Amino acid sequence: MHEPPRFCAEGPCRAYRSLGHEKAALSVFRESNAATAIRELQKDLLVARCEGALSIKDSCGEVSILSADRRRIYSALAPSVNGGHNRSGDAGQTPESRTEARKRLLAEAEEEFRALLEEPAKKEEEADHPWRPPSSPKVPGSVDHPWKPPSSAKADHPWRPPSSPKADQPWRPPPHPAAQVAPRTPPQPAAPHTPPDAAPVRLPRREASRSRSGVASLSLVIPGRRRRRRDEGERRSRSRRRDRESRNEKVAAPSGPPPGAFEVPASAPSPRLAPQISPRPQPAEPDLLGALAQAVSRAVGVTPSQPPSYQAQAYPALMHGMAPGHHVHPHGHHGYPQPMAYPYGHLPQAPAMHMMGHPPPHHMPQAHYPAYAPHPHFPGYYMPVYPGMPGHPPPRDRRDESDEDRRKKEREEPPPPAKFDDDHWEEPRERTQMKLLGEECPEEFRRLWTYPLSDENRRSFAGYVQRALDKDHCRSFFAKIRDSCDWKQPEGIHGQIPRKTCWLVKGGCRCKYRYGGLEVEAQEFPKWMHELMEIVLKPCGISPKDWPNSCNLNLYEDGGMTVGWHSDDERLFQGKFRDCRIISLSLGATRKFELRRNWPEDRETQLQRVTLSSGDLLTMEGMVQKHFQHRVPRENVKEPRINLTWRWVKRHVPDCPAGRKMTHASR
Ligand SMILES: O=C(O)CCC(=O)C(=O)O
Numbered sequence: 001m002h003e004p005p006r007f008c009a010e011g012p013c014r015a016y017r018s019l020g021h022e023k024a025a026l027s028v029f030r031e032s033n034a035a036t037a038i039r040e041l042q043k044d045l046l047v048a049r050c051e052g053a054l055s056i057k058d059s060c061g062e063v064s065i066l067s068a069d070r071r072r073i074y075s076a077l078a079p080s081v082n083g084g085h086n087r088s089g090d091a092g093q094t095p096e097s098r099t100e101a102r103k104r105l106l107a108e109a110e111e112e113f114r115a116l117l118e119e120p121a122k123k124e125e126e127a128d129h130p131w132r133p134p135s136s137p138k139v140p141g142s143v144d145h146p147w148k149p150p151s152s153a154k155a156d157h158p159w160r161p162p163s164s165p166k167a168d169q170p171w172r173p174p175p176h177p178a179a180q181v182a183p184r185t186p187p188q189p190a191a192p193h194t195p196p197d198a199a200p201v202r203l204p205r206r207e208a209s210r211s212r213s214g215v216a217s218l219s220l221v222i223p224g225r226r227r228r229r230r231d232e233g234e235r236r237s238r239s240r241r242r243d244r245e246s247r248n249e250k251v252a253a254p255s256g257p258p259p260g261a262f263e264v265p266a267s268a269p270s271p272r273l274a275p276q277i278s279p280r281p282q283p284a285e286p287d288l289l290g291a292l293a294q295a296v297s298r299a300v301g302v303t304p305s306q307p308p309s310y311q312a313q314a315y316p317a318l319m320h321g322m323a324p325g326h327h328v329h330p331h332g333h334h335g336y337p338q339p340m341a342y343p344y345g346h347l348p349q350a351p352a353m354h355m356m357g358h359p360p361p362h363h364m365p366q367a368h369y370p371a372y373a374p375h376p377h378f379p380g381y382y383m384p385v386y387p388g389m390p391g392h393p394p395p396r397d398r399r400d401e402s403d404e405d406r407r408k409k410e411r412e413e414p415p416p417p418a419k420f421d422d423d424h425w426e427e428p429r430e431r432t433q434m435k436l437l438g439e440e441c442p443e444e445f446r447r448l449w450t451y452p453l454s455d456e457n458r459r460s461f462a463g464y465v466q467r468a469l470d471k472d473h474c475r476s477f478f479a480k481i482r483d484s485c486d487w488k489q490p491e492g493i494h495g496q497i498p499r500k501t502c503w504l505v506k507g508g509c510r511c512k513y514r515y516g517g518l519e520v521e522a523q524e525f526p527k528w529m530h531e532l533m534e535i536v537l538k539p540c541g542i543s544p545k546d547w548p549n550s551c552n553l554n555l556y557e558d559g560g561m562t563v564g565w566h567s568d569d570e571r572l573f574q575g576k577f578r579d580c581r582i583i584s585l586s587l588g589a590t591r592k593f594e595l596r597r598n599w600p601e602d603r604e605t606q607l608q609r610v611t612l613s614s615g616d617l618l619t620m621e622g623m624v625q626k627h628f629q630h631r632v633p634r635e636n637v638k639e640p641r642i643n644l645t646w647r648w649v650k651r652h653v654p655d656c657p658a659g660r661k662m663t664h665a666s667r
């Protein structure tokens with residue numbers, strides 16, 4: 001039997017290189033402590049300056065380190081699953097438990113790939129703002145919190161949801177206390193948040209949460225964008241060189257295990273990171289590979305009009321305007337190198353690609369991010385597709401979908417995110433020090449506040465102040481806003497949106513508001529905005545220096561105009577990753593506003609309904625944008641309504657001057 005070369009001493013980076021691509025770190029491990037293995041690998045990948053790495057541990061106890069380079073995610077995934085399929089780790093499992101395990105692995109992989117594209121790169125933020133002190137206070141609940149060790153014992157008592165008002169009875173505000181506006185007192189400083197201790201290598205909490213589940217472990221490393229750009233040229237040329245070398249190697253490739261495949265005898269104590277690769281990958285199992293391919297495609301946002309084939313003939317037409325069947329040039333195309341020779345002989349891609357079918361729609365909310373689509377000519381490679389390019393899928397937003405689309409998407413709901421611990425979706429408020437506006441506001445306004453939604457478990461809250469603006473002001477501001485705003489009714493992916501809209505920002509900001517495939521140009525705050533904020537933000541206890549820097553306005557001309565289920569989870573506001581405040585004021589007609597949980601648990605009420613009348617204030621605070629969706633449904637109402645939602649842009653688009661000027665405090 002072929003004795004595979006051993007690898008112990010030189011460190012795993014060496015192994016990646018010997019596999020032909022230091023960034024395509026494909027290795028399969030049999031490790032007693034997978035979490036440790038992953039952490040070690042993460043460090044090594046960081047040291048090796050790999051761009052990002054994903055690792056998956058499946059329930060059979062195998063860990064696959066997948067390509068750091070997303071173009072190779074697919075080809076890395078397939079053989080790792082394929083290779084792991086027939087190994088001894090599997091032997092004790094019944095076909096059912098294996099199927100179950102794979103299903104879970106699939107779900108986990110899908111979630112993680114999606115999250116990879118959605119999660120803000122912490123390192124990127126740091127690289128872009130090198131002046132930022134490392135010990136800076138952070139918004140509580142941000143992703144930057146260090147990983148907490150999982151609680152080992154499974155909770156014996158399943159979490160019971162907090163009691164909430166009945167779903168079908170709209171929540172009614174309590175009797176309105178005479179709301180005179182008292183003299184303003186300076187707002188209380190927010191409770192200081194203790195920054196986490198600096199760890200030598202920070203791993204996102206995600207990794208831990210996966211390990212916690214004991215099913216699949218994934219982790220990622222995303223370095224700074226700048227460094228990435230700087231290294232790009234260098235990397236390309238290295239990769240081309242390697243490609244050439246590996247092509248030459250392939251000609252003489254033996255049928256045994258590839259160079260760089262390592263076997264650790266089952267009885268021998270496992271070296272710290274002893275990768276081993278199935279010496280002879282078995283033929284692909286089409287259903288599993290197909291499903292995985294679909295998960296990956298879904299995660300990277302591929303929405304092909306027809307299933308791409310091994311020859312990838314569907315894509316030239318889509319992306320380069322070539323006819324299907326166009327001949328692929330043997331030496332690559334537009335600077336994309338030929339795919340690296342696959343060192344293990346058989347490349348089990350074709351069946352998986354055929355099984356891919358039509359991947360479900362794309363889930364990436366940041367419309368300005370590239371999506372990744374299979375490269376037109378190189379199976380297994382992905383290429384970025386930027387907005388405006390053919391093949392770029394619209395981001396996920398339900399605001400303006402038809403009922404049929406909505407039903408379809410509902411069937412394809414993404415799996416829930418990892419919980420903070422067994423009992424909590426999010427880190428509890430007592431620990432994060434998060435304060436609600438209704439708690440933080442000056443004493444004299446506190447009695448005005450009620451919280452129709454208070455989900456401590458999800459750290460999600462909706463606050464309400466009845467008639468924060470009196471009738472006369474409501475009338476005058478309604479007329480002023482209706483007549484002076486440059487209202488747009490842009491075309492979304494489903495045609496013209498069923499309302500008029502306007503996106504106003506503080507001077508100096510040029511961030512467009514992009515959602516649901518549409519884009520609204522920024523207009524500077526008009527004069528009336530300051531007058532209005534002065535009045536309305538008083539009960540919130542927000543002083544002018546901390547005022548929101550943006551406001552989205554909607555004009556519903558009658559009850560037929562609506563906004564569909566959505567969350568305001570755009571990258572600008574970071575509402576999926578940290579506590580986020582949105583303050584909304586209603587003017588004109590009374591309309592219903594509904595909130596629903598994304599992942600309701602047993603006995604949890606799905607719907608929370610609030611009736612909003614002219615002058616009412618509604619807030620969404622904490623992690624509402626991650627765990628809830630909201631909408632203004634169609635109603636039999638003749639009068640128009642204007643709604644203003646104030647928000648804080650936390651992450652300006654790269655070319656926005658306001659982003660560069662952002663002070664530490666405003667983050
Ligand atoms: O009109 C409303 O009350 C809600 C508006 C909204 O959700 C939005 O602008 O994102």
Ligand SMILES: [Fe+2]
Nearest residue numbers: 566567568630
């Ligand atoms: Fe919204």
